[in-house]
Amino acid sequence: xxxxxxxxxxxxxxxxxxxxxxxxxxxxxxxxxxxxxxxxxxxxxxxxxxxxxxxxxxxxxxxxxxxxxxxxxxxxxxxxxxxxxxxxxxxxxxxxxxxxxxxxxxxxxxxxxxxxxxxxxxxxxxxxxxxxxxxxxxxxxxxxxxxxxxxxxxxxxxxxxxxxxxxxxxxxxxxxxxxxxxxxxxxxxxxxxxxxxxxxxxxxxxxxxxxxxxxxxxxxxxxxxxxxxxxxxxxxxxxxxxxxxxxxxxxxxxxxxxxxxxxxxxxxxxxxxxxxxxxxxxxxxxxxxxxx
Amino acid sequence: xxxxxxxxxxxxxxxxxxxxxxxxxxxxxxxxxxxxxxxxxxxxxxxxxxxxxxxxxxxxxxxxxxxxxxxxxxxxxxxxxxxxxxxxxxxxxxxxxxxxxxxxxxxxxxxxxxxxxxxxxxxxxxxxxxxxxxxxxxxxxxxxxxxxxxxxxxxxxxxxxxxxxxxxxxxxxxxxxxxxxxxxxxxxxxxxxxxxxxxxxxxxxxxxxxxxxxxxxxxxxxxxxxxxxxxxxxxxxxxxxxxxxxxxxxxxxxxxxxxxxxxxxxxxxxxxxxxxxxxxxxxxxxxxxxxxxxxxxxx
Numbered sequence: 001x002x003x004x005x006x007x008x009x010x011x012x013x014x015x016x017x018x019x020x021x022x023x024x025x026x027x028x029x030x031x032x033x034x035x036x037x038x039x040x041x042x043x044x045x046x047x048x049x050x051x052x053x054x055x056x057x058x059x060x061x062x063x064x065x066x067x068x069x070x071x072x073x074x075x076x077x078x079x080x081x082x083x084x085x086x087x088x089x090x091x092x093x094x095x096x097x098x099x100x101x102x103x104x105x106x107x108x109x110x111x112x113x114x115x116x117x118x119x120x121x122x123x124x125x126x127x128x129x130x131x132x133x134x135x136x137x138x139x140x141x142x143x144x145x146x147x148x149x150x151x152x153x154x155x156x157x158x159x160x161x162x163x164x165x166x167x168x169x170x171x172x173x174x175x176x177x178x179x180x181x182x183x184x185x186x187x188x189x190x191x192x193x194x195x196x197x198x199x200x201x202x203x204x205x206x207x208x209x210x211x212x213x214x215x216x217x218x219x220x221x222x223x224x225x226x227x228x229x230x231x232x233x234x235x236x237x238x239x240x241x242x243x244x245x246x247x248x249x250x251x252x253x254x255x256x257x258x259x260x261x262x263x264x265x266x267x268x269x270x271x272x273x274x275x276x277x278x279x280x281x282x283x284x285x286x287x288x289x290x291x292x
Numbered sequence: 293x294x295x296x297x298x299x300x301x302x303x304x305x306x307x308x309x310x311x312x313x314x315x316x317x318x319x320x321x322x323x324x325x326x327x328x329x330x331x332x333x334x335x336x337x338x339x340x341x342x343x344x345x346x347x348x349x350x351x352x353x354x355x356x357x358x359x360x361x362x363x364x365x366x367x368x369x370x371x372x373x374x375x376x377x378x379x380x381x382x383x384x385x386x387x388x389x390x391x392x393x394x395x396x397x398x399x400x401x402x403x404x405x406x407x408x409x410x411x412x413x414x415x416x417x418x419x420x421x422x423x424x425x426x427x428x429x430x431x432x433x434x435x436x437x438x439x440x441x442x443x444x445x446x447x448x449x450x451x452x453x454x455x456x457x458x459x460x461x462x463x464x465x466x467x468x469x470x471x472x473x474x475x476x477x478x479x480x481x482x483x484x485x486x487x488x489x490x491x492x493x494x495x496x497x498x499x500x501x502x503x504x505x506x507x508x509x510x511x512x513x514x515x516x517x518x519x520x521x522x523x524x525x526x527x528x529x530x531x532x533x534x535x536x537x538x539x540x541x542x543x544x545x546x547x548x549x550x551x552x553x554x555x556x557x558x559x560x561x562x563x564x565x566x567x568x569x570x571x572x573x574x575x576x577x578x579x580x581x582x583x584x585x586x587x588x589x590x591x
Contacts, residue, residue: 027390034382035399041461042402044425045414057423103310110307116300117293126311129319133521133571135547135564139329139557140322143336163314194303223407225524230552241409245528256417263410270405278398285465286472 045267049073049260056256069257076261084236085243092157092239093221099162100217101210107164108172109198113184123173129166134226142230152233157224161217168213171287175209176202212284215277222270240266330561340558347562357563359538360546363452367542368519371456375515376508378463383470384500397471401464412528415458419444445529448539455526455540466511473507474500505586513575520571523548543567 043063048056049072051065076082111123145156179202187197203210228239244266274281293301305312330347332340351357382400386393406414418426421443430441444454477500485495501508523544526534532549534541547567551560 024390027385027388031385031390031396035396038400038403038461038464041414041418042406044418045410048417059423059428061425061428103314107308107311110304114300114304114307116304117297118301119304122308125315129315131517131572131575132319132323133517133564133567135521135544135560136326136568137319137322138564139336139551139561140325141318142551142557143325144317144322146336160314160318162310163318164311169311194307198307219405223409225407225409225528226548229527230548241407244409244413259413260417263413267406267410270407271402274402274405282397282401282468285468 042267045260046264048257049264051257053255053257072257072261073265076258076265079258080243080262081236082240082243082262082265085238085240088154088237089222089239089241092154093218095154096158096161096221097214097217099158100165100168101214103162103164104168104213105172105203105206105210106198107169108176109202111169112173112176113179113181113197113202114194126166126169130170138230145231151231152237153231154237156231157221157227165217168217172206172209172213174287175206179205208280208283209287211277211280212287215273215281216284218273219270326561326564329558330565332558334558334561335555336557337555343558347559348566350559351562351566356538356541356546360534360541360543363539363541364520364522364543366452367456367522368516370453371459371519372512372515374456375460375463375466376512378460379466379470379511380508382463382467383474384496386467386471387474397468400467404462404465406462408524409528411458411461412525415454415461416445416529419454421446446536448537451536451539455522455529458525459522466515469511470504470507473504477503502587505582506588509578509582509586512578516574516578517571520544520567 044061047061047063047065050068050070051062051072052067052069055062055065111119111126141156142151145151148155150156150159183201183205184197187201192200223241224239225241225245228242232238232242244262329340331342331344333343333346334340386396386400390396403411418424421427424444426444427441434441442450444450481499481503482495485499490498521544522542526540526542527545527548530540532545532553534545543563544567547560547563550556550563
């Protein structure tokens with residue numbers, strides 16, 4: 001293996017003429033300085049989160065805290081009911097994501113794999129709903145949930161996900177269309193019902209696309225600020241994004257090290273999730289842009 | 293209709309039933325109700341009272357409404373072209389076959405994962421006029437020209453640029469989409485251009501940009517719809533007040549305040565419909581301008 005690698009790289013190096021070397025050097029120089037700009041805030045956040053309070057204001061900034069104060073994290077977690085908020089956020093995320101994947105895939109199947117009269121007209125309506133800004137429906141929705149006595153509960157934040165979402169339906173429909181029809185036909189001959197084909201043929205072949213929908217919806221719920229702000233009242237039911245804000249306004253920017261520790265804890269799960277699912281993620285974003 | 297057709301129709305409708313119900317309850321009815329409320333005095337606590345176009349007339353006289361519209365336009369006018377430029381430039385650099393492309397891509401993408409609320413708090417700290425790390429690095433540079441860096445979020449002039457700057461930090465998302473578009477451009481086209489002796493700029497203008505024009509179009513339209521709904525970032529940065537002196541009161545923020553702070557739901561609905569018309573108008577304008585300029589393959 002090692003031998004093969006070296007064989008592959010040598011001709012590449014020989015071919016490289018000086019001008020190309022300079023060009024590649026310049027590109028790397030720009031990209032590396034860009035990387036500093038992009039990573040700077042996150043690095044600053046983590047660095048501050050580990051500093052003793054008196055070191056947070058020191059200029060020129062010290063990047064490596066001394067001593068490293070992990071205590072900030074402990075204090076941050078205890079200052080607000082952090083784990084309650086984390087559990088609330090996770091509950092909404094999981095319930096919403098489960099519903100979104102199930103409903104969007106069912107609807108997408110109906111649009112992609114069955115021919116019926118009126119299908120295309122309805123699909124155009126699905127697409128058209130993507131153009132409607134949220135504020136247009138926001139107030140009547142609030143009225144509906146108020147009449148259902150759902151204000152102050154998690155339900156307005158996850159129940160709508162069980163009825164699908166135009167964008168995800170669109171995404172999955174495009175994916176389902178690429179699965180050969182012959183597979184459905186042979187399953188049908190074997191006596192499979194439509195629901196059986198959906199479950200045993202189409203879903204297992206669509207794992208990457210389903211993962212994309214699940215990931216994006218999870219992320220959306222995790223980061224959502226406006227939804228919880230509108231529907232949640234009792235502080236015990238707050239989500240992390242809401243809790244962080246409440247916490248920050250209460251402590252008016254004084255204890256930055258603790259605030260940064262709390263922020264790090266909110267950002268971290270998403271970054272970890274990203275690193276484990278990087279390929280799916282990039283694939284998914286690619287899909288959203290190109291299939292439009 | 294044959295038996296088979298009826299069978300398929302029934303199955304099709306059953307499969308899309310979740311969407312049909314959701315569409316009725318969460319889209320169609322709210323849209324109709326929103327039109328009606330925009331013509332009413334409505335506070336959610338009491339039944340709506342019809343007042344015809346009074347809300348719309350009042351909006352025309354409302355200085356905060358105009359200010360918020362102006363702020364939002366300011367944001368969109370600077371943010372949209374800047375973000376497109378940065379995203380395309382980064383994607384072009386990564387598409388040169390540079391080594392470590394995946395690593396750079398991850399680095400540039402990471403910030404766009406950061407939750408808006410954490411982003412706001414982080415930047416508030418970094419842009420602080422006294423202790424902020426940004427001004428610490430900026431002041432020596434500006435000092436050469438006898439200038440001082442601004443107290444970003446505390447001044448009416450610099451608060452919007454600060455928010456644009458923060459938003460640009462999330463440009464990695466669009467960059468990934470552009471990069472995928474660039475990787476789809478057929479290699480033969482560049483080879484043909486090379487044979488014709490085309491310069492780098494000629495290839496960019498005649499091959500690359502035309503071929504990724506559908507991706508640009510998609511990103512611009514999506515960016516437009518998003519830019520007019522900026523909410524979480526300014527809301528958190530200013531504690532919902534939109535200060536200093538309303539310089540960061542964006543459209544969606546004022547709308548939210550009208551609805552949930554002042555309980556003027558009808559008024560807010562009228563604002564929402566004006567927003568819809570503006571976004572629709574601008575999207576149609578973009579479509580019009582791009583007609584004949586967006587290349588969809590084939591003939």
